[in-house]
Amino acid sequence: MFRALVWKEWRQLGLVRWGGIALGAVLPLAFLAGAQLASHGLLPTGTVKEYSSRDLMYELLPAGFALGLWPLIGLLVASQAFGGDRAAGTENFLLERPVPRAAVWRARLTASIASLLLVLVATAAVGVMFALLSGPPPQIGWTRWLILSGLGLGLALLAWIGAMLAATLLPSPLGAVLLGGVVGGVPALLAGQMTAAFPNARYGDLHLGMALPWILVPAYVAASFFAASRGEPAGRGRVRRGAGIAVGALAAVIVIFIAAAPIAVQAHARSGTHGLTASVGGGSAFIGGGRFASAGGWIADLKSGKKLRFLAPWVGDVSWKDDGSIVAVVASGGPLGSERERARLEFYASDGTPARPEVQPPDSGFIFGLAWSGDDLVGLAFDMEGHQDRLGVVVLRGGARDWTRTGFERSGGDLRLMERLDDGRVALLNFDLGDRAASGYVSYRGSKIFLVNPKLGKVEGPIFELSSNEITSETGLSPSGRFVVVSERAKEGATPNDLDRPRFVRDVATRQSAPGLAPSARAQWLSGDRLAWTETRSEATSLIVASMDGSQNVVRTWSHADVGIVASPDRRAIFVSVLPQRPKTGAAPAAEGTSAVRDTPMASREGAFEEFVYLVDEDRIVSLGPPFSDRLSDQKYTLWAGPKTLARIAPGVVALEDLNAPGKRRFVLGSESDLR
Amino acid sequence: MSERALVFEGVGRRFGRTVALDAVSFSVERGTVLGLIGRNGAGKTTALRLALGHLWPDGGRIRTLGLDPVTQHREVTTRVALLSEESALYSWMTIDEIVRFASALHPRSDAVLAAKLVKDLDLHAAKRIRELSRGSRAKVALVLAVAARPELLLLDDPTAGLDPLVRREVLDGILDAVSGEGGSVVYASHLVHDLERVADRVIVLDDGHIRLEDDLDALKARIRRARAVFETDAPPSPAIPGSIDLAVDGRVLTVTAEATNGSLDASLRALGAREVTIESLSLEEILVALLREGRLKEPTHV
Numbered sequence: 019m020f021r022a023l024v025w026k027e028w029r030q031l032g033l034v035r036w037g038g039i040a041l042g043a044v045l046p047l048a049f050l051a052g053a054q055l056a057s058h059g060l061l062p063t064g065t066v067k068e069y070s071s072r073d074l075m076y077e078l079l080p081a082g083f084a085l086g087l088w089p090l091i092g093l094l095v096a097s098q099a100f101g102g103d104r105a106a107g108t109e110n111f112l113l114e115r116p117v118p119r120a121a122v123w124r125a126r127l128t129a130s131i132a133s134l135l136l137v138l139v140a141t142a143a144v145g146v147m148f149a150l151l152s153g154p155p156p157q158i159g160w161t162r163w164l165i166l167s168g169l170g171l172g173l174a175l176l177a178w179i180g181a182m183l184a185a186t187l188l189p190s191p192l193g194a195v196l197l198g199g200v201v202g203g204v205p206a207l208l209a210g211q212m213t214a215a216f217p218n219a220r221y222g223d224l225h226l227g228m229a230l231p232w233i234l235v236p237a238y239v240a241a242s243f244f245a246a247s248r249g250e251p252a253g254r255g256r257v258r259r260g261a262g263i264a265v266g267a268l269a270a271v272i273v274i275f276i277a278a279a280p281i282a283v284q285a286h287a288r289s290g291t292h293g294l295t296a297s298v299g300g301g302s303a304f305i306g307g308g309r310f311a312s313a314g315g316w317i318a319d320l321k322s323g324k325k326l327r328f329l330a331p332w333v334g335d336v337s338w339k340d341d342g343s344i345v346a347v348v349a350s351g352g353p354l355g356s357e358r359e360r361a362r363l364e365f366y367a368s369d370g371t372p373a374r375p376e377v378q379p380p381d382s383g384f385i386f387g388l389a390w391s392g393d394d395l396v397g398l399a400f401d402m403e404g405h406q407d408r409l410g411v412v413v414l415r416g417g418a419r420d421w422t423r424t425g426f427e428r429s430g431g432d433l434r435l436m437e438r439l440d441d442g443r444v445a446l447l448n449f450d451l452g453d454r455a456a457s458g459y460v461s462y463r464g465s466k467i468f469l470v471n472p473k474l475g476k477v478e479g480p481i482f483e484l485s486s487n488e489i490t491s492e493t494g495l496s497p498s499g500r501f502v503v504v505s506e507r508a509k510e511g512a513t514p515n516d517l518d519r520p521r522f523v524r525d526v527a528t529r530q531s532a533p534g535l536a537p538s539a540r541a542q543w544l545s546g547d548r549l550a551w552t553e554t555r556s557e558a559t560s561l562i563v564a565s566m567d568g569s570q571n572v573v574r575t576w577s578h579a580d581v582g583i584v585a586s587p588d589r590r591a592i593f594v595s596v597l598p599q600r601p602k603t604g605a606a607p608a609a610e611g612t613s614a615v616r617d618t619p620m621a622s623r624e625g626a627f628e629e630f631v632y633l634v635d636e637d638r639i640v641s642l643g644p645p646f647s648d649r650l651s652d653q654k655y656t657l658w659a660g661p662k663t664l665a666r667i668a669p670g671v672v673a674l675e676d677l678n679a680p681g682k683r684r685f686v687l688g689s690e691s692d693l694r
Numbered sequence: 695m696s697e698r699a700l701v702f703e704g705v706g707r708r709f710g711r712t713v714a715l716d717a718v719s720f721s722v723e724r725g726t727v728l729g730l731i732g733r734n735g736a737g738k739t740t741a742l743r744l745a746l747g748h749l750w751p752d753g754g755r756i757r758t759l760g761l762d763p764v765t766q767h768r769e770v771t772t773r774v775a776l777l778s779e780e781s782a783l784y785s786w787m788t789i790d791e792i793v794r795f796a797s798a799l800h801p802r803s804d805a806v807l808a809a810k811l812v813k814d815l816d817l818h819a820a821k822r823i824r825e826l827s828r829g830s831r832a833k834v835a836l837v838l839a840v841a842a843r844p845e846l847l848l849l850d851d852p853t854a855g856l857d858p859l860v861r862r863e864v865l866d867g868i869l870d871a872v873s874g875e876g877g878s879v880v881y882a883s884h885l886v887h888d889l890e891r892v893a894d895r896v897i898v899l900d901d902g903h904i905r906l907e908d909d910l911d912a913l914k915a916r917i918r919r920a921r922a923v924f925e926t927d928a929p930p931s932p933a934i935p936g937s938i939d940l941a942v943d944g945r946v947l948t949v950t951a952e953a954t955n956g957s958l959d960a961s962l963r964a965l966g967a968r969e970v971t972i973e974s975l976s977l978e979e980i981l982v983a984l985l986r987e988g989r990l991k992e993p994t995h996v
Contacts, residue, residue: 022798029786111782113748115799115842116772250750251767252743 019117023125027099031133034098038091042141045082046148049074075149076156080163083145084170091137092177093202097194099130100242101185119247127182134178142167176202179238186242187260201238201264205231212275218313218331219279219355221286226279226355230271237267279354284328287313288687291653292672298587299342300660302326302368305672305686306333314351316686317370320660323674323684326370332357337388337395340438342660344373346388346395360384363395363414380412380421387435391442393417394472398433409433411446413472424470426477431463435470437543439499444470446477447494462486467495467502482517496547497589501566503541503549514549514566542585542592544634550592552581561594563634573632573639588661591677592632595647595656629656631664631677643681654693668693697760699724699846699878700745705754706902707740714740716902717754722846722878722895727869729893729910730882731981736899738882739778742848745880746776759845772802775842777868778850781835785824789817789834796838807871808841815867829860836864840871847872849881853888861885865892890977898981906984910977917980920958922947922967934961939983950975950983 053074100123103109112122146163149155180202185194212219212227219226245260287307292315295304300320307313314331318324330351338345345368350361361384365374379385383401390396395414399421400407410427414420428448436445446468452461465488466480481499488504495502501514541551550563559579564570573594580597629647631640646666648654659665659674666673671688675681683690700722707715715737722728730738743749744756747763747770756763763770784792789812797803812819815833823831832852839847847868853861869892872879883889889896890910898906917938922928928947931940936953947967951958955972962970975983 019799022795026784026795030784106785108782108784110748111784111796112799114746114771114776114782115796116768116801117799118768251747252749254750 020121020125023112023117023122024128027125027129028133030102031095031098031129034091034094035133035137038087038094038137039140039144041087041091042083042137043144045087045141046075046079046145049078049082070152072149072153072156075145075152077162079145079148080166080170083141084166084173087141088138088170088174089177089199089202092134092174093181093195093198095130095134095137096178096181097185097191097198099126099133099185100182100246101188101191101194104189105191113251119251120243123243123246130178130182134174138171138174173206176206176235178202179235180204183238183242183245183260183264186245187257204268205234208234208271216275216279216355217357218286218351219275219282221282222289226275226282230275230278233271233274234264234267237264237270241267276354283314283330283355287315287328287331289670291655291669292667292687294657294659294665294667294672295336295338295345296587296657296659296665297338297342297345297368298340298661299338300587300663301342302345302370303659303663303665304329304336304338304345304347305665306336307331317345317366317368318672318674318686319369320663320674323686325686327366329364329366330355332361334361334384335386335388335397337390339390339393342368344368346390348385348388363388363397374417375419377414377419377421380423383408385412385421387433389435389438389444389470391438391444391470391472396435396444396470396472397421398435399423411470411477413470413475415472415475422475424475424477426468426470431465436467436494437497439469439495440497441499442472443478443499444472445495445499446470446479448480462489465489469499482515494543496543496549496566497545498547501543501547501549503543516566542583543589544585544592545589548634550583550585550634552583561592561632563592563632571637579627584656584658586631586658586661590634590661592634593629593656593658593664594632595629595645596627598627633677640677640680642675697724697757698722699726699759700728700880701755701757702741702744703755705741705744705751705756707744707749707752713902715744715751718899718902718904719754720897720904720907722880724878725876726894727879727881727892729889729896730880730899731884731886731889731896732882732899733884737902738899739850740902741899742776742778742850742880742882745846745848746770746774748776772800773844774846774848775839775844776848776850777835777839777852779832779852779854781832781838781852783823783831783834786822788820788822789826790819792823792834793819793837793841797841800842802843804841804843807843808837811837811840811867811871815863829856829864832856832860832864833867836867840868843875844872844877846878846880849879849883851883851885854883854885861888868892886978886981887976896977906981913980914974914977917950917952917975917983918955918958919948919950919973919975919979919983920962921971921973922949922962922965923969924966925968929965932965934958934965939986950979 050071177198181194181198184197184201185191188194188197208231209228212231213225216227241260241263244263245256249255249259293306295306297303302317302319304315305318306315312332314329314333316325317327319326329347329349332350334348336345336347345366347364347366348361349364350358352358360379362379363377363385365372367373380399381401383399385397385399387398388395393416397412397414398409399412400409408427411424411433412421413424415422431449431451434447436447438444448466448468450463450465452463455461464486465484467482468477468479469481470477482502484504487506500517502517503514505513541549544550544563548563548565550561553560553562557578558575559581560575561573561581561583562570563573576596578599580599582595584593627645629642629645631642633640646654647656654668657665657667662677664675666675666683671692672686673683674686675683698721702721703719704717705715706717718741730741732738740749744751745758745763747767750764758770759773761770787795793808793812797805797808815837817830817833823834826834835852849868853864856864865888868879881889881892893910895909896906896913897904924945924947926945928942928945930942932947934949934951935957936951937949938952939950941948958972959970
């Protein structure tokens, strides 16, 4: 019986099949003729440059198949297969006989998909033949053909499925062609629209908006099946049944999306490794999803480890007031992973509750690079005026809703806010960049350091200028603003400069961090204008803390070690992690002070490093027990969550650990088992 | 096998606001031919499609060959064939192809019988359906229906629009093939003459209601027409027991009545008729007389 049904459906589709193949054979000739006419200005398009027949056959023809002919054949084949009998009045022939309607539906499915694939293969073969006749493939080979063929196959299948449903519901094949095009396009359109409207509704690389609408495809097939093969044979309720399933699936997509999007957004924020923004005052910290918080993040209570509030992505700059009472966040996150057109500034108290009304960026631009100074907030504002972009310094005073422009704008190059000084001013670095060369390279022509005075709403300076051969890292200015660390490009080491006595204090050989290692091994300013850095001489690496008056303290020395340091938010403690380093040649010379590790092959020493916190004022080391950080893979690392609290961070895990209870962790994200 | 071929009990079916059948009850004995008479839109087609399970009833109960046509649709369509005026045939197939295709779909299909019918009905197997005349298409539909050896054949005006000769040929073919083998037939038509030739029992359907249901022979035996000639002018409105229709034309009184020959003769002679001639009526004449008298306006069970 099934064979007979397939035979009948296959025969009935003969006209569409042969018509499609004929169109595929005519299309290359039509393109060639059209190109000739266009080159002579005989088409309404006006004169078009002459395409070579090779260009046409290798570029335009596969696009014509993929975007035009194949989807059209998909629509026609399905409309004829599933609606042809009803239109011709022959539907009852099968309904009046002992033929399961499911078998009829399956036969139509089989014959129509076979017909569609035959047309696709045949027309592709014809197209390839024409392409070969026009010349050898271009440099990219058949890649364009393959990509467009894949796209065309997808579109043809979508059109076929859409028309299958439409033809099951509508009495007219022409109506089915039109509706099928719309219905078939819905999953693709929906996927595109939902992905664009809810870009952050994702888990990893899987966008919910991109994935969920494809539920409609099997739903269309099910809708067509149940509409055609269930209920009254004469068709009462068919439209209600089919449309009900399709609309139900659409509703399900929306409902699932609404239910799953918040879960996915938070799950995505939980995954990966996290960043953290701490305050000097402690209390709470902001834990960002992803290193740069773009996936959103949480305000978490340091004492309990409890997540107080989730901030939906996108989250840009985050800055705590010194006392930790308010955090300012540049965010554009909307519900369900959507994003507002413009990021606004949001304020939250340390308990996660909104602390102030939102503040929009000045003009039509956006705000970034936040730094608190007492109750004032300094930021960098970027906006476009015509074709001219503006980057300047703005201040938000106290609880004001409007930004005050300082009038300072970059003069070429780029701006970056640096540290807030003890007196409340905020250091500002203005890179002086040259024009972009043809190679794309932008030359560096030195930097100037300014000071933003929020109280006066002014930018002062420059207080220091660096030549094109000098750079200053994030170490920047000392807390008093008197000293600035400067290093020469392409040279290891850096020099703190006394701004009162320009251009020299002493040589400090700060060792640059190895690429990809965290925490930063660069020099760190501590309270009281003390500088901490690591220094390697003769393969012995020392941690040194020095005052700018010349006194220095060698805290520890290791043989063949890579030492990373991170200053606490209040700059009174240093987190130190020591990674053994393979000796360059031969045996290591005797090292001064403590030798933490001996020279053994790296492979046998993985994890054999130490971590501790050095309390600067007390000149005391707090041992942290078994090392946590994994600086080899950069997957596990430690940051400061507060002045006395460390954050242990691993993929999917953030745990808090107080200095007075090393090893005792409160998990904000993940659990102990996730660390194993 | 003792159950009736078709049973309708209080069956109703609507199409939107239109009532096609309203609590209709009737049955068809096995081996008999039921004639369903009614105008277009009376509910005949609906009744047949309900019997086949093609349509589902809104209320009531249907048993086709003892089966529920809704839940046992496949069994019903295996044993029941429907032949309609608009029997759906694939125009692109040849007669041979459509016969073979239909055979492949039907487990009871009899290829030998189909071939014989094709030959007997003078059909050319290689011809495409679209090349056939309306009559030949009706014959092909007949072949397909009969070759399935149905126990119940539902005919929905299958010969309407055909010339009398072909109509007779097709009808005879149906009766020979189905009734001859003890099958049952429900024949719905507005062509009363055709129906009268084959029906054992008739039902008159109108507006979804049964207006008349009776055995054809009994109906014809019960209702007669008498022509009475009087010496002088016939009485204008005589009281005749069972009278359905009266017509006076001078000395001649024509009366259609539900009565026996003897009682009708006696009644007329008692009125002074000199000469009385009693004749049987055709089904059409009976229906016209009943319509005139208004008896078919309300549900009637004689």
